[in-house]
Amino acid sequence: MYFHYQQIMLGLHLAILILTTPLLAGIISVLLLGRSRRNTDIPPGIVIHSVINHARSGFTYYNSARFRQLIARLDELRYTACTLKAGISNCREQIQHGRMPFILTFDDGFANFFEQALPVLQEYDFKATIFPIADFLGTREAWDIFSPLEHLSVTHVREIARLGFEIGSHTATHACLPFLSDRDAIEELRKSKNTLEDTIGAEVVSLSFPYGCWSLRIWQLAQDLGYRYATSYRSHHTTSTGIVAVHGVYSLDTPEDVVLKITKARTISNSLARSHIIPHFAKGSTIWRFRAAYAVERSLLQCSHKSKPR
Ligand SMILES: [Zn+2]
Structure with missing residues:
Protein backbone atom coordinates (compact mmCIF):
# COMPACT_ATOMS: atom_id res chain seq x y z
CA MET A 1 0.00 0.00 0.00
CA TYR A 2 1.50 3.31 -1.10
CA PHE A 3 0.73 6.80 0.19
CA HIS A 4 0.96 9.86 -1.95
CA TYR A 5 3.43 12.51 -0.78
CA GLN A 6 0.58 14.94 -0.10
CA GLN A 7 -1.23 12.38 2.04
CA ILE A 8 1.90 11.83 4.11
CA MET A 9 2.37 15.57 4.57
CA LEU A 10 -1.29 15.96 5.51
CA GLY A 11 -0.95 13.16 8.06
CA LEU A 12 2.19 14.76 9.48
CA HIS A 13 0.48 18.12 9.78
CA LEU A 14 -2.51 16.56 11.50
CA ALA A 15 -0.24 14.69 13.92
CA ILE A 16 1.66 17.88 14.76
CA LEU A 17 -1.61 19.75 15.23
CA ILE A 18 -3.02 17.07 17.55
CA LEU A 19 0.18 16.87 19.59
CA THR A 20 0.71 20.59 19.92
CA THR A 21 -2.86 21.78 20.50
CA PRO A 22 -2.93 20.85 24.23
CA LEU A 23 0.52 22.39 24.63
CA LEU A 24 -0.53 25.60 22.90
CA ALA A 25 -3.77 25.71 24.86
CA GLY A 26 -1.77 25.27 28.07
CA ILE A 27 0.69 28.03 27.17
CA ILE A 28 -2.07 30.44 26.14
CA SER A 29 -4.13 29.73 29.27
CA VAL A 30 -1.14 30.17 31.56
CA LEU A 31 -0.29 33.47 29.86
CA LEU A 32 -3.86 34.71 30.10
CA LEU A 33 -4.38 33.42 33.62
CA GLY A 34 -1.04 34.77 34.70
CA ARG A 35 -1.94 38.20 33.36
CA SER A 36 -5.36 38.25 34.98
CA ARG A 37 -4.00 37.51 38.42
CA ARG A 38 -1.29 40.16 38.33
CA ASN A 39 -2.53 42.90 40.55
CA THR A 40 0.10 44.97 42.26
CA ASP A 41 -2.30 45.82 45.08
CA ILE A 42 -2.88 42.21 46.06
CA PRO A 43 -0.07 39.80 46.95
CA PRO A 44 0.11 36.37 45.29
CA GLY A 45 -1.71 33.57 47.07
CA ILE A 46 -1.54 29.81 47.45
CA VAL A 47 -3.95 27.23 48.83
CA ILE A 48 -2.92 24.00 50.57
CA HIS A 49 -5.38 21.31 51.60
CA SER A 50 -3.49 18.87 53.79
CA VAL A 51 0.03 18.67 55.21
CA ILE A 52 0.79 15.06 56.05
CA ASN A 53 3.79 12.94 57.03
CA HIS A 54 2.63 9.62 55.58
CA ALA A 55 2.00 8.14 52.14
CA ARG A 56 -1.38 8.83 50.59
CA SER A 57 -2.98 8.60 47.19
CA GLY A 58 -4.24 11.63 45.29
CA PHE A 59 -2.91 15.13 44.70
CA THR A 60 -4.51 17.36 47.32
CA TYR A 61 -1.96 16.98 50.08
CA TYR A 62 1.56 18.24 50.69
CA ASN A 63 4.35 16.33 52.38
CA SER A 64 5.27 17.77 55.79
CA ALA A 65 9.05 17.61 55.17
CA ARG A 66 8.55 19.49 51.90
CA PHE A 67 6.31 21.98 53.68
CA ARG A 68 9.11 22.78 56.13
CA GLN A 69 11.58 23.19 53.26
CA LEU A 70 9.13 25.46 51.46
CA ILE A 71 8.60 27.76 54.42
CA ALA A 72 12.35 27.91 55.13
CA ARG A 73 13.07 28.76 51.48
CA LEU A 74 10.43 31.50 51.39
CA ASP A 75 11.81 32.97 54.59
CA GLU A 76 15.28 32.93 53.05
CA LEU A 77 13.90 34.79 50.02
CA ARG A 78 12.47 37.39 52.42
CA TYR A 79 8.87 36.45 51.82
CA THR A 80 6.40 36.40 54.64
CA ALA A 81 3.04 34.63 54.77
CA CYS A 82 0.00 36.59 55.79
CA THR A 83 -3.71 36.00 56.17
CA LEU A 84 -6.13 36.86 53.40
CA LYS A 85 -7.50 39.77 55.40
CA ALA A 86 -4.05 41.20 56.22
CA GLY A 87 -2.74 40.47 52.74
CA ILE A 88 -5.33 42.76 51.26
CA SER A 89 -5.44 45.44 53.92
CA ASN A 90 -1.80 45.61 55.15
CA CYS A 91 0.08 44.55 52.07
CA ARG A 92 2.07 47.76 51.66
CA GLU A 93 2.98 47.74 55.33
CA GLN A 94 4.75 44.40 54.88
CA ILE A 95 6.67 45.72 51.88
CA GLN A 96 7.82 48.67 53.97
CA HIS A 97 9.25 46.22 56.47
CA GLY A 98 11.46 44.82 53.73
CA ARG A 99 9.50 41.61 53.22
CA MET A 100 7.30 40.57 50.36
CA PRO A 101 3.93 39.28 51.52
CA PHE A 102 2.08 36.33 50.06
CA ILE A 103 -1.33 35.06 51.08
CA LEU A 104 -1.23 31.57 52.58
CA THR A 105 -4.50 29.67 52.87
CA PHE A 106 -5.59 26.19 53.93
CA ASP A 107 -8.88 24.82 52.63
CA ASP A 108 -11.13 22.15 54.19
CA GLY A 109 -9.83 22.55 57.77
CA PHE A 110 -8.06 19.25 58.33
CA ALA A 111 -6.56 18.53 61.73
CA ASN A 112 -3.16 17.96 60.12
CA PHE A 113 -2.89 21.76 59.82
CA PHE A 114 -2.71 21.91 63.61
CA GLU A 115 -0.28 19.01 63.89
CA GLN A 116 2.03 19.48 60.90
CA ALA A 117 1.78 23.02 59.54
CA LEU A 118 1.10 25.21 62.56
CA PRO A 119 4.38 24.45 64.44
CA VAL A 120 6.43 25.33 61.34
CA LEU A 121 4.50 28.53 60.69
CA GLN A 122 4.91 29.53 64.33
CA GLU A 123 8.64 28.96 64.09
CA TYR A 124 8.93 31.40 61.17
CA ASP A 125 6.26 33.82 62.40
CA PHE A 126 4.20 33.19 59.27
CA LYS A 127 0.44 33.65 59.38
CA ALA A 128 -2.32 32.09 57.28
CA THR A 129 -6.06 31.90 56.80
CA HIS A 170 -15.49 27.25 53.41
CA THR A 171 -19.31 27.06 53.66
CA ALA A 172 -21.28 24.74 55.94
CA THR A 173 -21.16 21.56 53.82
CA HIS A 174 -18.60 22.25 51.06
CA ALA A 175 -21.35 23.17 48.63
CA CYS A 176 -20.77 24.38 45.08
CA LEU A 177 -22.60 27.65 45.66
CA PRO A 178 -23.53 28.75 42.12
CA PHE A 179 -25.57 25.58 41.75
CA LEU A 180 -27.77 26.51 44.72
CA SER A 181 -30.82 28.70 44.89
CA ASP A 182 -30.38 32.08 46.58
CA ARG A 183 -32.06 30.71 49.70
CA ASP A 184 -29.80 27.66 49.97
CA ALA A 185 -26.65 29.63 49.16
CA ILE A 186 -27.50 32.20 51.84
CA GLU A 187 -28.06 29.36 54.31
CA GLU A 188 -24.61 27.88 53.53
CA LEU A 189 -22.94 31.27 53.87
CA ARG A 190 -24.83 32.45 56.93
CA LYS A 191 -24.75 29.20 58.89
CA SER A 192 -21.01 28.68 58.43
CA LYS A 193 -20.28 32.30 59.33
CA ASN A 194 -22.38 32.08 62.50
CA THR A 195 -20.92 28.72 63.57
CA LEU A 196 -17.35 29.88 63.16
CA GLU A 197 -18.00 33.26 64.78
CA ASP A 198 -19.57 31.51 67.78
CA THR A 199 -16.53 29.21 67.92
CA ILE A 200 -13.84 31.89 67.91
CA GLY A 201 -15.79 34.80 69.38
CA ALA A 202 -14.79 37.13 66.53
CA GLU A 203 -16.12 38.25 63.18
CA VAL A 204 -15.56 36.01 60.14
CA VAL A 205 -15.08 38.10 57.00
CA SER A 206 -13.22 35.78 54.62
CA LEU A 207 -14.60 33.08 52.39
CA SER A 208 -13.05 30.35 50.26
CA PHE A 209 -15.36 29.07 47.54
CA PRO A 210 -15.53 25.25 47.54
CA TYR A 211 -14.29 23.89 44.19
CA GLY A 212 -13.42 27.50 43.39
CA CYS A 213 -17.05 27.84 42.25
CA TRP A 214 -18.45 31.33 42.39
CA SER A 215 -20.53 33.78 40.41
CA LEU A 216 -21.27 37.48 40.73
CA ARG A 217 -24.69 36.56 42.19
CA ILE A 218 -23.06 34.45 44.92
CA TRP A 219 -20.40 37.04 45.73
CA GLN A 220 -23.09 39.70 46.08
CA LEU A 221 -25.07 37.46 48.47
CA ALA A 222 -21.88 36.82 50.47
CA GLN A 223 -21.06 40.52 50.69
CA ASP A 224 -24.61 41.26 51.86
CA LEU A 225 -23.98 38.83 54.74
CA GLY A 226 -20.76 40.60 55.77
CA TYR A 227 -18.05 38.75 53.86
CA ARG A 228 -15.40 41.12 52.61
CA TYR A 229 -12.63 38.93 51.18
CA ALA A 230 -12.65 35.72 49.19
CA THR A 231 -10.33 33.31 47.44
CA SER A 232 -10.81 31.15 44.40
CA TYR A 233 -8.29 29.17 42.39
CA ARG A 234 -10.24 29.98 39.25
CA SER A 235 -8.03 32.96 38.71
CA HIS A 236 -9.38 33.77 35.27
CA HIS A 237 -12.38 35.28 36.98
CA THR A 238 -10.38 37.57 39.22
CA THR A 239 -10.79 40.96 37.69
CA SER A 240 -12.38 43.81 39.55
CA THR A 241 -14.29 41.79 42.12
CA GLY A 242 -11.77 41.78 44.94
CA ILE A 243 -11.67 38.00 44.94
CA VAL A 244 -8.09 36.83 45.30
CA ALA A 245 -6.73 34.17 42.97
CA VAL A 246 -4.83 31.40 44.73
CA HIS A 247 -2.65 28.74 43.19
CA GLY A 248 -3.19 25.20 44.40
CA VAL A 249 -0.26 23.38 46.00
CA TYR A 250 -0.28 19.68 45.18
CA SER A 251 1.62 16.57 46.14
CA LEU A 252 3.72 16.62 42.97
CA ASP A 253 5.00 20.15 43.56
CA THR A 254 8.53 20.53 44.85
CA PRO A 255 9.22 23.47 47.20
CA GLU A 256 10.86 25.27 44.26
CA ASP A 257 7.70 24.72 42.18
CA VAL A 258 5.66 26.42 44.88
CA VAL A 259 8.15 29.25 45.21
CA LEU A 260 7.75 29.77 41.47
CA LYS A 261 3.98 30.00 41.83
CA ILE A 262 4.45 32.77 44.37
CA THR A 263 7.34 34.68 42.86
CA LYS A 264 6.93 34.36 39.11
CA ALA A 265 3.29 33.79 38.42
CA ARG A 266 3.64 34.42 34.70
CA THR A 267 6.44 31.94 34.12
CA ILE A 268 5.28 28.92 32.21
CA SER A 269 6.15 25.83 34.18
CA ASN A 270 4.94 22.35 34.95
CA SER A 271 3.91 23.40 38.44
CA LEU A 272 1.87 26.33 37.18
CA ALA A 273 0.20 24.17 34.57
CA ARG A 274 -0.71 21.66 37.30
CA SER A 275 -2.29 24.48 39.31
CA HIS A 276 -4.68 25.07 36.46
CA ILE A 277 -5.20 21.52 35.29
CA ILE A 278 -5.75 19.58 38.55
CA PRO A 279 -8.73 21.67 39.79
CA HIS A 280 -10.49 20.87 36.53
CA PHE A 281 -10.80 17.28 37.69
CA ALA A 282 -12.81 18.35 40.74
CA LYS A 283 -16.34 17.04 40.53
CA GLY A 284 -18.68 19.56 39.00
CA SER A 285 -15.95 21.59 37.31
CA THR A 286 -16.91 20.74 33.77
CA ILE A 287 -20.54 21.55 34.41
CA TRP A 288 -19.54 24.70 36.27
CA ARG A 289 -17.92 26.04 33.13
CA PHE A 290 -21.28 26.11 31.38
CA ARG A 291 -22.60 28.82 33.62
CA ALA A 292 -25.90 29.08 31.81
CA ALA A 293 -26.63 25.75 33.48
CA TYR A 294 -26.70 27.30 36.94
CA ALA A 295 -30.46 26.89 36.96
CA VAL A 296 -30.18 23.12 36.62
CA GLU A 297 -31.60 21.26 39.58
CA ARG A 298 -29.20 20.80 42.47
CA SER A 299 -30.10 17.15 42.84
CA LEU A 300 -29.15 16.49 39.25
CA LEU A 301 -25.71 18.00 39.61
CA GLN A 302 -24.87 16.18 42.83
CA CYS A 303 -22.45 18.92 43.78
CA SER A 304 -22.65 18.52 47.52
CA HIS A 305 -20.44 17.66 50.47
CA LYS A 306 -20.29 14.06 49.23
CA SER A 307 -18.08 15.18 46.34
CA LYS A 308 -14.32 15.02 46.50
CA PRO A 309 -12.97 18.41 47.55
CA ARG A 310 -10.33 20.43 45.80
ZN1 LIG B 1 -12.53 22.48 49.69
Missing part, protein backbone atom coordinates in the same frame (compact mmCIF):
# COMPACT_ATOMS: atom_id res chain seq x y z
CA ILE A 130 -7.65 28.54 57.55
CA PHE A 131 -11.00 27.76 55.96
CA PRO A 132 -12.80 24.97 57.85
CA ILE A 133 -16.07 23.50 56.63
CA ALA A 134 -18.30 24.56 59.50
CA ASP A 135 -20.51 21.46 59.78
CA PHE A 136 -17.48 19.16 59.65
CA LEU A 137 -15.67 20.45 62.75
CA GLY A 138 -14.57 17.50 64.89
CA THR A 139 -15.63 14.90 62.30
CA ARG A 140 -13.80 12.46 60.06
CA GLU A 141 -13.36 13.13 56.38
CA ALA A 142 -16.31 11.80 54.40
CA TRP A 143 -14.63 11.90 50.99
CA ASP A 144 -12.02 9.19 51.51
CA ILE A 145 -13.37 5.85 52.72
CA PHE A 146 -9.93 4.18 52.79
CA SER A 147 -7.88 6.60 54.89
CA PRO A 148 -10.13 9.39 56.12
CA LEU A 149 -8.44 12.38 57.72
CA GLU A 150 -9.66 14.15 60.84
CA HIS A 151 -11.13 17.62 60.55
CA LEU A 152 -10.14 20.33 63.01
CA SER A 153 -12.08 20.29 66.25
CA VAL A 154 -13.75 23.29 67.87
CA THR A 155 -10.85 23.43 70.36
CA HIS A 156 -8.31 23.43 67.51
CA VAL A 157 -10.07 26.27 65.72
CA ARG A 158 -10.22 28.37 68.88
CA GLU A 159 -6.52 27.83 69.53
CA ILE A 160 -5.57 28.65 65.93
CA ALA A 161 -7.55 31.90 66.11
CA ARG A 162 -6.01 32.73 69.48
CA LEU A 163 -2.54 32.44 67.93
CA GLY A 164 -3.37 35.19 65.44
CA PHE A 165 -4.35 33.11 62.43
CA GLU A 166 -7.47 34.04 60.51
CA ILE A 167 -10.46 31.71 60.40
CA GLY A 168 -12.61 31.96 57.28
CA SER A 169 -15.59 30.07 55.96
Whole structure:
Protein backbone atom coordinates (compact mmCIF):
# COMPACT_ATOMS: atom_id res chain seq x y z
CA MET A 1 0.00 0.00 0.00
CA TYR A 2 1.50 3.31 -1.10
CA PHE A 3 0.73 6.80 0.19
CA HIS A 4 0.96 9.86 -1.95
CA TYR A 5 3.43 12.51 -0.78
CA GLN A 6 0.58 14.94 -0.10
CA GLN A 7 -1.23 12.38 2.04
CA ILE A 8 1.90 11.83 4.11
CA MET A 9 2.37 15.57 4.57
CA LEU A 10 -1.29 15.96 5.51
CA GLY A 11 -0.95 13.16 8.06
CA LEU A 12 2.19 14.76 9.48
CA HIS A 13 0.48 18.12 9.78
CA LEU A 14 -2.51 16.56 11.50
CA ALA A 15 -0.24 14.69 13.92
CA ILE A 16 1.66 17.88 14.76
CA LEU A 17 -1.61 19.75 15.23
CA ILE A 18 -3.02 17.07 17.55
CA LEU A 19 0.18 16.87 19.59
CA THR A 20 0.71 20.59 19.92
CA THR A 21 -2.86 21.78 20.50
CA PRO A 22 -2.93 20.85 24.23
CA LEU A 23 0.52 22.39 24.63
CA LEU A 24 -0.53 25.60 22.90
CA ALA A 25 -3.77 25.71 24.86
CA GLY A 26 -1.77 25.27 28.07
CA ILE A 27 0.69 28.03 27.17
CA ILE A 28 -2.07 30.44 26.14
CA SER A 29 -4.13 29.73 29.27
CA VAL A 30 -1.14 30.17 31.56
CA LEU A 31 -0.29 33.47 29.86
CA LEU A 32 -3.86 34.71 30.10
CA LEU A 33 -4.38 33.42 33.62
CA GLY A 34 -1.04 34.77 34.70
CA ARG A 35 -1.94 38.20 33.36
CA SER A 36 -5.36 38.25 34.98
CA ARG A 37 -4.00 37.51 38.42
CA ARG A 38 -1.29 40.16 38.33
CA ASN A 39 -2.53 42.90 40.55
CA THR A 40 0.10 44.97 42.26
CA ASP A 41 -2.30 45.82 45.08
CA ILE A 42 -2.88 42.21 46.06
CA PRO A 43 -0.07 39.80 46.95
CA PRO A 44 0.11 36.37 45.29
CA GLY A 45 -1.71 33.57 47.07
CA ILE A 46 -1.54 29.81 47.45
CA VAL A 47 -3.95 27.23 48.83
CA ILE A 48 -2.92 24.00 50.57
CA HIS A 49 -5.38 21.31 51.60
CA SER A 50 -3.49 18.87 53.79
CA VAL A 51 0.03 18.67 55.21
CA ILE A 52 0.79 15.06 56.05
CA ASN A 53 3.79 12.94 57.03
CA HIS A 54 2.63 9.62 55.58
CA ALA A 55 2.00 8.14 52.14
CA ARG A 56 -1.38 8.83 50.59
CA SER A 57 -2.98 8.60 47.19
CA GLY A 58 -4.24 11.63 45.29
CA PHE A 59 -2.91 15.13 44.70
CA THR A 60 -4.51 17.36 47.32
CA TYR A 61 -1.96 16.98 50.08
CA TYR A 62 1.56 18.24 50.69
CA ASN A 63 4.35 16.33 52.38
CA SER A 64 5.27 17.77 55.79
CA ALA A 65 9.05 17.61 55.17
CA ARG A 66 8.55 19.49 51.90
CA PHE A 67 6.31 21.98 53.68
CA ARG A 68 9.11 22.78 56.13
CA GLN A 69 11.58 23.19 53.26
CA LEU A 70 9.13 25.46 51.46
CA ILE A 71 8.60 27.76 54.42
CA ALA A 72 12.35 27.91 55.13
CA ARG A 73 13.07 28.76 51.48
CA LEU A 74 10.43 31.50 51.39
CA ASP A 75 11.81 32.97 54.59
CA GLU A 76 15.28 32.93 53.05
CA LEU A 77 13.90 34.79 50.02
CA ARG A 78 12.47 37.39 52.42
CA TYR A 79 8.87 36.45 51.82
CA THR A 80 6.40 36.40 54.64
CA ALA A 81 3.04 34.63 54.77
CA CYS A 82 0.00 36.59 55.79
CA THR A 83 -3.71 36.00 56.17
CA LEU A 84 -6.13 36.86 53.40
CA LYS A 85 -7.50 39.77 55.40
CA ALA A 86 -4.05 41.20 56.22
CA GLY A 87 -2.74 40.47 52.74
CA ILE A 88 -5.33 42.76 51.26
CA SER A 89 -5.44 45.44 53.92
CA ASN A 90 -1.80 45.61 55.15
CA CYS A 91 0.08 44.55 52.07
CA ARG A 92 2.07 47.76 51.66
CA GLU A 93 2.98 47.74 55.33
CA GLN A 94 4.75 44.40 54.88
CA ILE A 95 6.67 45.72 51.88
CA GLN A 96 7.82 48.67 53.97
CA HIS A 97 9.25 46.22 56.47
CA GLY A 98 11.46 44.82 53.73
CA ARG A 99 9.50 41.61 53.22
CA MET A 100 7.30 40.57 50.36
CA PRO A 101 3.93 39.28 51.52
CA PHE A 102 2.08 36.33 50.06
CA ILE A 103 -1.33 35.06 51.08
CA LEU A 104 -1.23 31.57 52.58
CA THR A 105 -4.50 29.67 52.87
CA PHE A 106 -5.59 26.19 53.93
CA ASP A 107 -8.88 24.82 52.63
CA ASP A 108 -11.13 22.15 54.19
CA GLY A 109 -9.83 22.55 57.77
CA PHE A 110 -8.06 19.25 58.33
CA ALA A 111 -6.56 18.53 61.73
CA ASN A 112 -3.16 17.96 60.12
CA PHE A 113 -2.89 21.76 59.82
CA PHE A 114 -2.71 21.91 63.61
CA GLU A 115 -0.28 19.01 63.89
CA GLN A 116 2.03 19.48 60.90
CA ALA A 117 1.78 23.02 59.54
CA LEU A 118 1.10 25.21 62.56
CA PRO A 119 4.38 24.45 64.44
CA VAL A 120 6.43 25.33 61.34
CA LEU A 121 4.50 28.53 60.69
CA GLN A 122 4.91 29.53 64.33
CA GLU A 123 8.64 28.96 64.09
CA TYR A 124 8.93 31.40 61.17
CA ASP A 125 6.26 33.82 62.40
CA PHE A 126 4.20 33.19 59.27
CA LYS A 127 0.44 33.65 59.38
CA ALA A 128 -2.32 32.09 57.28
CA THR A 129 -6.06 31.90 56.80
CA ILE A 130 -7.65 28.54 57.55
CA PHE A 131 -11.00 27.76 55.96
CA PRO A 132 -12.80 24.97 57.85
CA ILE A 133 -16.07 23.50 56.63
CA ALA A 134 -18.30 24.56 59.50
CA ASP A 135 -20.51 21.46 59.78
CA PHE A 136 -17.48 19.16 59.65
CA LEU A 137 -15.67 20.45 62.75
CA GLY A 138 -14.57 17.50 64.89
CA THR A 139 -15.63 14.90 62.30
CA ARG A 140 -13.80 12.46 60.06
CA GLU A 141 -13.36 13.13 56.38
CA ALA A 142 -16.31 11.80 54.40
CA TRP A 143 -14.63 11.90 50.99
CA ASP A 144 -12.02 9.19 51.51
CA ILE A 145 -13.37 5.85 52.72
CA PHE A 146 -9.93 4.18 52.79
CA SER A 147 -7.88 6.60 54.89
CA PRO A 148 -10.13 9.39 56.12
CA LEU A 149 -8.44 12.38 57.72
CA GLU A 150 -9.66 14.15 60.84
CA HIS A 151 -11.13 17.62 60.55
CA LEU A 152 -10.14 20.33 63.01
CA SER A 153 -12.08 20.29 66.25
CA VAL A 154 -13.75 23.29 67.87
CA THR A 155 -10.85 23.43 70.36
CA HIS A 156 -8.31 23.43 67.51
CA VAL A 157 -10.07 26.27 65.72
CA ARG A 158 -10.22 28.37 68.88
CA GLU A 159 -6.52 27.83 69.53
CA ILE A 160 -5.57 28.65 65.93
CA ALA A 161 -7.55 31.90 66.11
CA ARG A 162 -6.01 32.73 69.48
CA LEU A 163 -2.54 32.44 67.93
CA GLY A 164 -3.37 35.19 65.44
CA PHE A 165 -4.35 33.11 62.43
CA GLU A 166 -7.47 34.04 60.51
CA ILE A 167 -10.46 31.71 60.40
CA GLY A 168 -12.61 31.96 57.28
CA SER A 169 -15.59 30.07 55.96
CA HIS A 170 -15.49 27.25 53.41
CA THR A 171 -19.31 27.06 53.66
CA ALA A 172 -21.28 24.74 55.94
CA THR A 173 -21.16 21.56 53.82
CA HIS A 174 -18.60 22.25 51.06
CA ALA A 175 -21.35 23.17 48.63
CA CYS A 176 -20.77 24.38 45.08
CA LEU A 177 -22.60 27.65 45.66
CA PRO A 178 -23.53 28.75 42.12
CA PHE A 179 -25.57 25.58 41.75
CA LEU A 180 -27.77 26.51 44.72
CA SER A 181 -30.82 28.70 44.89
CA ASP A 182 -30.38 32.08 46.58
CA ARG A 183 -32.06 30.71 49.70
CA ASP A 184 -29.80 27.66 49.97
CA ALA A 185 -26.65 29.63 49.16
CA ILE A 186 -27.50 32.20 51.84
CA GLU A 187 -28.06 29.36 54.31
CA GLU A 188 -24.61 27.88 53.53
CA LEU A 189 -22.94 31.27 53.87
CA ARG A 190 -24.83 32.45 56.93
CA LYS A 191 -24.75 29.20 58.89
CA SER A 192 -21.01 28.68 58.43
CA LYS A 193 -20.28 32.30 59.33
CA ASN A 194 -22.38 32.08 62.50
CA THR A 195 -20.92 28.72 63.57
CA LEU A 196 -17.35 29.88 63.16
CA GLU A 197 -18.00 33.26 64.78
CA ASP A 198 -19.57 31.51 67.78
CA THR A 199 -16.53 29.21 67.92
CA ILE A 200 -13.84 31.89 67.91
CA GLY A 201 -15.79 34.80 69.38
CA ALA A 202 -14.79 37.13 66.53
CA GLU A 203 -16.12 38.25 63.18
CA VAL A 204 -15.56 36.01 60.14
CA VAL A 205 -15.08 38.10 57.00
CA SER A 206 -13.22 35.78 54.62
CA LEU A 207 -14.60 33.08 52.39
CA SER A 208 -13.05 30.35 50.26
CA PHE A 209 -15.36 29.07 47.54
CA PRO A 210 -15.53 25.25 47.54
CA TYR A 211 -14.29 23.89 44.19
CA GLY A 212 -13.42 27.50 43.39
CA CYS A 213 -17.05 27.84 42.25
CA TRP A 214 -18.45 31.33 42.39
CA SER A 215 -20.53 33.78 40.41
CA LEU A 216 -21.27 37.48 40.73
CA ARG A 217 -24.69 36.56 42.19
CA ILE A 218 -23.06 34.45 44.92
CA TRP A 219 -20.40 37.04 45.73
CA GLN A 220 -23.09 39.70 46.08
CA LEU A 221 -25.07 37.46 48.47
CA ALA A 222 -21.88 36.82 50.47
CA GLN A 223 -21.06 40.52 50.69
CA ASP A 224 -24.61 41.26 51.86
CA LEU A 225 -23.98 38.83 54.74
CA GLY A 226 -20.76 40.60 55.77
CA TYR A 227 -18.05 38.75 53.86
CA ARG A 228 -15.40 41.12 52.61
CA TYR A 229 -12.63 38.93 51.18
CA ALA A 230 -12.65 35.72 49.19
CA THR A 231 -10.33 33.31 47.44
CA SER A 232 -10.81 31.15 44.40
CA TYR A 233 -8.29 29.17 42.39
CA ARG A 234 -10.24 29.98 39.25
CA SER A 235 -8.03 32.96 38.71
CA HIS A 236 -9.38 33.77 35.27
CA HIS A 237 -12.38 35.28 36.98
CA THR A 238 -10.38 37.57 39.22
CA THR A 239 -10.79 40.96 37.69
CA SER A 240 -12.38 43.81 39.55
CA THR A 241 -14.29 41.79 42.12
CA GLY A 242 -11.77 41.78 44.94
CA ILE A 243 -11.67 38.00 44.94
CA VAL A 244 -8.09 36.83 45.30
CA ALA A 245 -6.73 34.17 42.97
CA VAL A 246 -4.83 31.40 44.73
CA HIS A 247 -2.65 28.74 43.19
CA GLY A 248 -3.19 25.20 44.40
CA VAL A 249 -0.26 23.38 46.00
CA TYR A 250 -0.28 19.68 45.18
CA SER A 251 1.62 16.57 46.14
CA LEU A 252 3.72 16.62 42.97
CA ASP A 253 5.00 20.15 43.56
CA THR A 254 8.53 20.53 44.85
CA PRO A 255 9.22 23.47 47.20
CA GLU A 256 10.86 25.27 44.26
CA ASP A 257 7.70 24.72 42.18
CA VAL A 258 5.66 26.42 44.88
CA VAL A 259 8.15 29.25 45.21
CA LEU A 260 7.75 29.77 41.47
CA LYS A 261 3.98 30.00 41.83
CA ILE A 262 4.45 32.77 44.37
CA THR A 263 7.34 34.68 42.86
CA LYS A 264 6.93 34.36 39.11
CA ALA A 265 3.29 33.79 38.42
CA ARG A 266 3.64 34.42 34.70
CA THR A 267 6.44 31.94 34.12
CA ILE A 268 5.28 28.92 32.21
CA SER A 269 6.15 25.83 34.18
CA ASN A 270 4.94 22.35 34.95
CA SER A 271 3.91 23.40 38.44
CA LEU A 272 1.87 26.33 37.18
CA ALA A 273 0.20 24.17 34.57
CA ARG A 274 -0.71 21.66 37.30
CA SER A 275 -2.29 24.48 39.31
CA HIS A 276 -4.68 25.07 36.46
CA ILE A 277 -5.20 21.52 35.29
CA ILE A 278 -5.75 19.58 38.55
CA PRO A 279 -8.73 21.67 39.79
CA HIS A 280 -10.49 20.87 36.53
CA PHE A 281 -10.80 17.28 37.69
CA ALA A 282 -12.81 18.35 40.74
CA LYS A 283 -16.34 17.04 40.53
CA GLY A 284 -18.68 19.56 39.00
CA SER A 285 -15.95 21.59 37.31
CA THR A 286 -16.91 20.74 33.77
CA ILE A 287 -20.54 21.55 34.41
CA TRP A 288 -19.54 24.70 36.27
CA ARG A 289 -17.92 26.04 33.13
CA PHE A 290 -21.28 26.11 31.38
CA ARG A 291 -22.60 28.82 33.62
CA ALA A 292 -25.90 29.08 31.81
CA ALA A 293 -26.63 25.75 33.48
CA TYR A 294 -26.70 27.30 36.94
CA ALA A 295 -30.46 26.89 36.96
CA VAL A 296 -30.18 23.12 36.62
CA GLU A 297 -31.60 21.26 39.58
CA ARG A 298 -29.20 20.80 42.47
CA SER A 299 -30.10 17.15 42.84
CA LEU A 300 -29.15 16.49 39.25
CA LEU A 301 -25.71 18.00 39.61
CA GLN A 302 -24.87 16.18 42.83
CA CYS A 303 -22.45 18.92 43.78
CA SER A 304 -22.65 18.52 47.52
CA HIS A 305 -20.44 17.66 50.47
CA LYS A 306 -20.29 14.06 49.23
CA SER A 307 -18.08 15.18 46.34
CA LYS A 308 -14.32 15.02 46.50
CA PRO A 309 -12.97 18.41 47.55
CA ARG A 310 -10.33 20.43 45.80
ZN1 LIG B 1 -12.53 22.48 49.69
